[in-house]
Amino acid sequence: MPDNKEPILSRTWRIAFLRRTFSPTGGAERYLLRLASGLAARGHSITLYCESWSERENPFQSIRKVDSTSPIAFARKINAQPLKDRHDIVFSLERVPGCDLYRAGDGLHADWLAHRHSFAPVLGRIRTLLRPKNQQICKLEAAIFTDKGVRRVICNSKFVAGQIIKRFEFPANRIDIVYNGVPYQQFSMGDRTLGRRALKLSADDYVILLVGSGAERKGHNIARRAVELIRGKKAKLVIIDTPPSVAMPHIYAAADVFLLPTLYDPFANVTLEALAAGLPTITSAQNGASEIIDDGKNGFILPRANDARKIIQLLKELADPDYRATFRQPAQALAQKYDLNRNITETLAVFGKLAR
Numbered sequence: 001m002p003d004n005k006e007p008i009l010s011r012t013w014r015i016a017f018l019r020r021t022f023s024p025t026g027g028a029e030r031y032l033l034r035l036a037s038g039l040a041a042r043g044h045s046i047t048l049y050c051e052s053w054s055e056r057e058n059p060f061q062s063i064r065k066v067d068s069t070s071p072i073a074f075a076r077k078i079n080a081q082p083l084k085d086r087h088d089i090v091f092s093l094e095r096v097p098g099c100d101l102y103r104a105g106d107g108l109h110a111d112w113l114a115h116r117h118s119f120a121p122v123l124g125r126i127r128t129l130l131r132p133k134n135q136q137i138c139k140l141e142a143a144i145f146t147d148k149g150v151r152r153v154i155c156n157s158k159f160v161a162g163q164i165i166k167r168f169e170f171p172a173n174r175i176d177i178v179y180n181g182v183p184y185q186q187f188s189m190g191d192r193t194l195g196r197r198a199l200k201l202s203a204d205d206y207v208i209l210l211v212g213s214g215a216e217r218k219g220h221n222i223a224r225r226a227v228e229l230i231r232g233k234k235a236k237l238v239i240i241d242t243p244p245s246v247a248m249p250h251i252y253a254a255a256d257v258f259l260l261p262t263l264y265d266p267f268a269n270v271t272l273e274a275l276a277a278g279l280p281t282i283t284s285a286q287n288g289a290s291e292i293i294d295d296g297k298n299g300f301i302l303p304r305a306n307d308a309r310k311i312i313q314l315l316k317e318l319a320d321p322d323y324r325a326t327f328r329q330p331a332q333a334l335a336q337k338y339d340l341n342r343n344i345t346e347t348l349a350v351f352g353k354l355a356r
Helices: 005-010 028-041 071-079 109-119 125-129 133-144 159-167 185-190 192-198 220-230 247-255 271-276 288-294 308-317 321-325 327-336 341-353
Strands: 014-018 045-050 062-067 089-092 099-103 150-157 175-177 206-211 237-242 257-260 280-283 299-301
Touching: 005 150, 014 028, 028 045, 028 062, 028 271, 028 341, 062 271, 071 206, 109 125, 109 133, 109 159, 125 247, 150 159, 150 341, 159 175, 159 288, 175 341, 185 247, 185 271, 185 308, 185 327, 192 247, 206 220, 220 237, 220 308, 237 247, 257 271, 257 308, 271 280, 271 327, 280 308, 299 308
Parallel strands: 014 045, 014 089, 045 062, 089 099, 099 150, 150 175, 206 237, 206 257, 257 280, 280 299
Antiparallel strands: none
16 A cells, blocks of 8 residues: 655645744744744745734744734734635644644633632632733634634643643544654753853852743742742842843753743743753643653652742752752753654644645
């Protein structure tokens, strides 16, 4: 029987990516830039449809601006265009019903709100009600996971796939799990001295690093309280939520431990970046990236993001440089398994399913 898989994987595609705007600290944007660069290098035709984008961060052959100012307006404007006549695959990283492929990299907004309410029952609900856009996003989300809302869905964790199946009864056979990928070499070769100089840290500081914008969701206050309670004069928490003055590999190299007590994350890119840098990595079970971590061997998983006692215990244990050093090789070996080429190849395999 002839093998039709190779022609599908080796063909070139005309791909329309959808992402409304660019954020220099956004994980979805960073993922898109890496994926688009890799696909372009393999000869695929890449077009981005957006409201606005960075001129400096542009691996696309073409960028087409869409005049809209909200998620609903963006979806309407996209659906009014003949994208399927121009492209083989319409690949959305936004909640736009009617596309070929939707990557649920932002997770389910409805489930993020539920997680927020469980961690902060009063304040969380107030914040949700004060932002009317929450209802718009949930409405678009529900429209995607209908029978004709999308052909296939990519999830970057089983965590999110399970939420989609449970909340919307979406068919599991139309969901593909494609974990994020990291350019391993880039993040494994940071300069510790350069990073510490940029962050104004001394050589003997015990540096706990948190990378992520969105203070509430990423657990900034949880991390601050835990580090304060360590009571170690040399323990320093560094939070990176805006672009730093030096490249991120040097920031990771400057750190001793990576801490991400996120309340909700489909799969935080920064987890893989920290592992590639060889850092002992502590994150919550509410981060889909925890699925690839072997607890206690190449990282640590908090059952709940706000488990202050567990965070403090781990940070005290990891203050020992010899103990920290035992995690470097296992962490980097794990990151190498999830390099960028793997992510691109698995994504192309999903494109092949759409061609059948």
